[in-house]
Every structure is written in structure tokens, then in C-alpha cells.
Amino acid sequence: MPQELRNQVKEITLDMAGSMQKIAKTCFPRAMQVIDRFHVQKLVYEAVQELRIHIDWQVIKEENKAMKAAKEKGKYIKRKNSKRRYTQAIIGQKQIFII
Known part of the structure; x- marks a missing residue:
């Protein structure tokens, strides 16, 4: 050309x-x-996944500490959100619609 x-x-x-x-x-x-849009969406999706996993682990650690402290005091605490632990495939499907 x-x-x-x-x-x-x-x-x-x-x-x-x-x-x-x-x-x-x-x-x-x-x-x-x-x-192109595909590559931008891919970067955003990966960043959201990383953030979601980080937050999920933070919540789990906080719940574990609270449950351990309660157990030491002879009390029982139920987990706040037992539905939080999805499989990776389901999480991926849900977040595709967010982006």
C-alpha cells in the first residue's frame, strides 16, 4: 500500500x-x-475476578476469626452468607453479564 x-x-x-x-x-x-472491545472487556473481567476472590477470602478470614472467638466463649455463630462459595464456572457466567 x-x-x-x-x-x-x-x-x-x-x-x-x-x-x-x-x-x-x-x-x-x-x-x-x-x-478492540474484546481485549478491554477481558482485562476488566480479570480485574473483577481478582478483586472478588480477594474480598471473598477477606470475608472468610474475618468469619473464621469471629467463629473462633465465639467458640472460645462457648457461643455459636452461623456463617452470614453460605451461598457465597460458588464454583468458578458459575461465578464466571454471572460476571460476564455484569461487564
């Missing part, structure tokens, strides 16, 4: 690979680079 035509390209959609960005900038210097 001649340079004259490449200079007329206004927008390029790419994935998030750094090498692709360099190639696009070299071949189409005037084009705006846009990251």
Missing part, C-alpha cells in the same frame, strides 16, 4: 500488544489507534 494511502487512514483497531502498536504507528503514522 503506498504511503499516500496509508497517511489517509484515520483509525486502526488493534489488540494490546506493544509490537502491534509500533507497527501500526510506523505503517499508519496519522491513524488513531483504538484497542
Whole structure:
């Protein structure tokens, strides 16, 4: 493709690979680079999953401490949310609709 035509390209959609960005900038210097939706959604999904798992473990640890303290005092505490522990597949399906 001649340079004259490449200079007329206004927008390029790419994935998030750094090498692709360099190639696009070299071949189409005037084009705006846009990251495709799939890769953005994937990053958001992974970040939400990581955060959800971190929070879930925090809650479990806090419940365990409270249950241990209650047991030492001769009391019983029921877990607040027993439905919290989904399988990974079910969690993934639910969060796809969130994003």
C-alpha cells in the first residue's frame, strides 16, 4: 500500500500488544489507534475476578476469626452468607453479564 494511502487512514483497531502498536504507528503514522472491545472487556473481567476472590477470602478470614472467638466463649455463630462459595464456572457466567 503506498504511503499516500496509508497517511489517509484515520483509525486502526488493534489488540494490546506493544509490537502491534509500533507497527501500526510506523505503517499508519496519522491513524488513531483504538484497542478492540474484546481485549478491554477481558482485562476488566480479570480485574473483577481478582478483586472478588480477594474480598471473598477477606470475608472468610474475618468469619473464621469471629467463629473462633465465639467458640472460645462457648457461643455459636452461623456463617452470614453460605451461598457465597460458588464454583468458578458459575461465578464466571454471572460476571460476564455484569461487564
